[in-house]
Amino acid sequence: MGGAYFFPWDGVHEILGTVLLVLWAVHVILNRRWYKSLFKGSYNPFRVMQAVVNCAILVCAVFLMISGIMLSNHVFAFLHIESGTGFARVAHLLASHWYLLFMSLHIGMHVGMISRQIMAKRAAQAKTTDTPRTSKTRTMIFRVILALVCAYGLYAFISRGVWKYLILRQEFFFFDMEKGYVLFFTDYVAIVVLFATAMRLICKRMERNAKNSSSAFSRKRATADFSASNDSFR
Numbered sequence: 001m002g003g004a005y006f007f008p009w010d011g012v013h014e015i016l017g018t019v020l021l022v023l024w025a026v027h028v029i030l031n032r033r034w035y036k037s038l039f040k041g042s043y044n045p046f047r048v049m050q051a052v053v054n055c056a057i058l059v060c061a062v063f064l065m066i067s068g069i070m071l072s073n074h075v076f077a078f079l080h081i082e083s084g085t086g087f088a089r090v091a092h093l094l095a096s097h098w099y100l101l102f103m104s105l106h107i108g109m110h111v112g113m114i115s116r117q118i119m120a121k122r123a124a125q126a127k128t129t130d131t132p133r134t135s136k137t138r139t140m141i142f143r144v145i146l147a148l149v150c151a152y153g154l155y156a157f158i159s160r161g162v163w164k165y166l167i168l169r170q171e172f173f174f175f176d177m178e179k180g181y182v183l184f185f186t187d188y189v190a191i192v193v194l195f196a197t198a199m200r201l202i203c204k205r206m207e208r209n210a211k212n213s214s215s216a217f218s219r220k221r222a223t224a225d226f227s228a229s230n231d232s233f234r
Helices: 010-030 032-039 045-071 085-129 132-159 162-166 180-233
Strands: none
Touching: 010 032, 010 045, 032 045, 045 085, 045 180, 085 162, 085 180, 132 162, 132 180
């Protein structure tokens, strides 16, 4: 699998995978109330999207865990699993890339909260240090850099053949040794930024639509109340 390319001993890949498994188990336990609330309350578009993304991440993590244990040559070798390695290899490749995709979307859903906190702190500092023109220039530069990173992420997504892994057009992980490790991780970070940014834009659109719908509903209700009051006055 891909771990053989990055570590001198394949057991490092298995150890890191086991650590990830333990962290995931702790994360699920700590957030068990969220999973229990899935069948409660009403669903708006954002909650539907959040539920799909989070549940998909959980499914990918489960498949990564099962396939990783089946492929293990070190950490779980004591289980002596010898059959099903063909399925496990394909499942591990598929689950790992879908995990990357859904985790990127997950980051995009929550980056808004983080950015608002950062912007609030910067806004407090900007009152004494920045001028409005400086703040606008900084925002413009950030957006240009983000757009360039996203454009490169799209290029990396296509050139690295990540889309082929997602639909099993390619069932074997390929690492281009000529491009090296630094460029590999740079490409995948850019891919994460691409999908996280796309999800952030979708969330902003949903927030804007929700506000517009709420405002329209309030205006209609106010008009109806005003008409009713006029009728009663007459």
